[in-house]
Amino acid sequence: MLMPTVAVSPHLTFSDAESLQQAFAALVAAWRQETLMLSSSTEKAVHPAYQRIIGLGPAVVPLVLRELEQHGGHWFWALRALTGENPVRPEDAGQVRKMTESWLEWGRQRGLV
Amino acid sequence: MPDWNEEWTHWVQQCFPNLRQGGFKLTSVESAEYNCIAWAAHDSIRWWWPSIDGYWPADLPLVETLENFVAAFSELGYEPCDYAETLEQDFEKVAIYVRDDRRPTHIARQTETGAWTSKLGEGCDIEYDTLGGLEGVAYGRAVQMLKRPR
16 A cells, blocks of 8 residues: 655655654754854754755645744744745844744644644 | 753853853853844844844845944944953943854853853853853854943
């Protein structure tokens, strides 16, 4: 019996959602460990692990939102890249708590959180 | 299981090996809500960075240059000054770190005692004796000092 696959990009597929979650968790751990000391939003976002998370494609959006909700962090670049949207008001830029809440509300409205 | 203090002390020493000799003390818990630039500017509720996701003075461009960081702190009353870590009682100093490509990575602020205080990315705040303590792979070196009257 063939297992259903979760397509996450033109090049990557995972045999099931659990595999996607494991890949995501490993990338998050690497990213947090290697960028925790950085202040540069740009350096955090261009880190290879962060870029690979974006490369996982739209299927990873619920995981990113859950990570944001449970552990915080600078996921805003990734969410913009993955969704093509930005619910954060320009005047809230830099206010991480408000930016987080804007994205979580965006996710709730779409049943992703 | 290591306690909070032990874990973060180990993390700081791993990221900034020079601090193993110079010593430092942890002065806050970790936070992703503000960074070193904000902390240097006495702001602990915003993440300062010249990018779409960061706070940056509205009249300045979103470019990561030393000149742009100097301009941001000029708006707070700071002016470039000679590079000297010595305490001047009537002035508050900040120091900008850059890597070899001259892109800013970090800003430290001098306290009233002459020690330096830094927020380490999303980590904790620390206090330490000399700017060399944070120099190395992560932040490069401190190259530009600014000061303003206290």
